[in-house]
Amino acid sequence: MAYVAQKENFPGKVFEVTFGTDTKAVFGGQNALPFYAFEGSIPNRPLIAYEIQDITPDDWPEAVSSVYKDVSHDPVAWARFSQDELKAKAIALRLIGTHPDREDRTPAEAAKAVRDVLAVIKVPLIILGSNSIEKDGPVLIAAAEAASGRNCIIGKAQEANYKTIAAAAMANNHKLIAMSELDVNLAKQLNILISQMGLDKERIITDPMCSALGYGIEYTYSVSERIRLAALAQSDPAMQQPMLGDAGMHAWKVKESSAPESDIPAWGPEKERGIAWEAVTAGAVLLAGADILIMRHPEAVSSVEKFIDELMQDGGR
């Protein structure tokens, strides 16, 4: 019996999303499984956005907070640093200070942070709420208005608050992140509900909900694979949205990325461990289908970029 290469061509493709105005960024657009360039077309490489926050983070481990110690008190300085020094291709501003359990900042304060950051960057911006179901609505309405005309990505819209946030994206011409909790059907349903409101389905980015390495990443991995297979094999328009991996936030929250080596010598030095935790979390969700990542540590970002370089070698041939 002679060998016959089992290559597969899919009828469906992932929607391509472009955002930003000055320097634009684009992702999605492929008709193949992640990095399967040997049997399909992968026109764009996955995009990595650097995360910044509106208030000084008090919950980032030293290994990553120290990188930003001179700028993290000021989102404008932080955005400049990310764009100019770290060469960020996109920036994700998380308005974590608006959370009622943090500083409970007002929508107006959030809007100011957005305006100030947009005034100093050319790369595209992702605007994230604080993941407070009640607060994200008013915060993102104000933020979306402040960013009007800049073609941003805003989010995350969830089942309980998508109407307000989707309306804010529509009114100000932004793209929208729709997040559901690790469930293919819920992801699909949310995309349908949002497009029924009138937001073009090609303006949605699906967040299947990221998890950290060691803490349920297998769920994110398999849900992402299933969403992507539905997009490609079934051309399901409620599943063809590109996917977001909010990797940095989850990776830097777990014990393995923060416990000092002195506490657990068998785990090795915490700096490399933390970077590896973020890089492997990001790498795994990329292999499962993420098209855009939000990350924190520059060394994790550069390692993942090198990984993408190798995966995309001869890419799109």
Add this chain to the structure above:
Amino acid sequence: MALSGIEIFKLLPKTNCKKCGHPTCLAFAMKLAQRQASIDLCPDVSEDSKRVLGDAAAPPVRPTVFGAGDNAVKMGEETVLFRHEKKFVNPCALAVEVKDTMQDDEISRILDDVLASGIDRVGQRLKIDAIFAGNASNDPASFEGLVKAVVAKAPDLPLVLSTSNPAAAEAALKIAADKKPILYGADDSNAEAMAKLAKTYKVILGVAAKGPEALSVLTEKIKGFGVEDMVIDHGGRTAAEILEGNVLLRRSAIKKNFKPLGYPVITFAQRDDSMLETLIASLGIAKYSSIVVLSSAERWKNIALFALRQNLYTDPQVPMQVEQKIYSVGEPAPESPLIITTNFSLTFFIVSGEIENSRVASRLAIMDCEGMSVLTAWAAGKFTAPKIAQFILESGIADQMKNKELIIPGYVAIISGALEEKLPGWKITIGPREANALPAFLKNWNK
């Protein structure tokens, strides 16, 4: 390709003699199709049918074991391309390379790292599984020296002996053949000599060729020399090549039951940049490698790869569970809070992680609910007031606490009254619904 029940039925005697313990041949055929019975139970089946059934029943990726004793590594037996379809079976082995061109102290340091790599995580012992000994010098005497040194220092670790020089291979096999190693290095130029060695010393042969097609020709040739156990290398070294080769090999095996490529796959991840190496190894773990070869065993790298491997090789149909007990987060004092939740591993990880984030030392009572999350367990009658009360009372935790207070998940607020009745003298406090609200909750608790 596996046969259907009806296809199997056609190969049986159709006498309904019941000697196999099943009422009819058709019932027996159905059991065979589900791999819940063995054809050996039928005394009357023809040898021809048996052979056909045997071939069809063999797993598409040949089961292969290397190493001996407790450290032996199982490979192959995979049946799917995506883990949501069915569990990935045998976790990818991690091997670290030593070479006969390295200084003795470097070899010794790497072996020390490998021997000390074991970590306990969610009830499993995770470690670097094997040593990959390379004959970079191509000199038989140097290779023999290396293998001697490895065997002396790490006698129980499974070994991959890597050389394309049959003389060096034989020198190494004389020392280590009883450890059931893999002899890696058969290619088109030395296939016959290497196959002869593998057969004589009864070891697994590692076979390399450029691309799946050439590889399939070579494995058939080697099989013709009488070698059955192989590990295969399609020659891809960059991430793109590894992915393409591994996907094409696995698809051939699973979708076409193409035997010449139905062997465990070895992947080489070594890079000068150890962080990039970690990502290349992740690719192997996620995408179908049975062995990944690394250049070093740094502890930070090990734990990241162990965690990924453990996560991706869990059974998607069976929730991972943690042991029922009362865990300490930080160093709880008598006045520290007691929080209860279920033993779904994800619930445990997220709740314990958020308690850690709060920096409030706490006791976390994890109750066996068969791996269900809080609401599911409550709905299924596993996380109810009587059962929680019984667990808390039998644990004897009250003796260590200043105030008898139990914090329950907000999602089961409804049971707080019943729980107060079942736990007389206890204060039941309703905690947040979602774990991410725990830090704020704990910081304000008892204030």
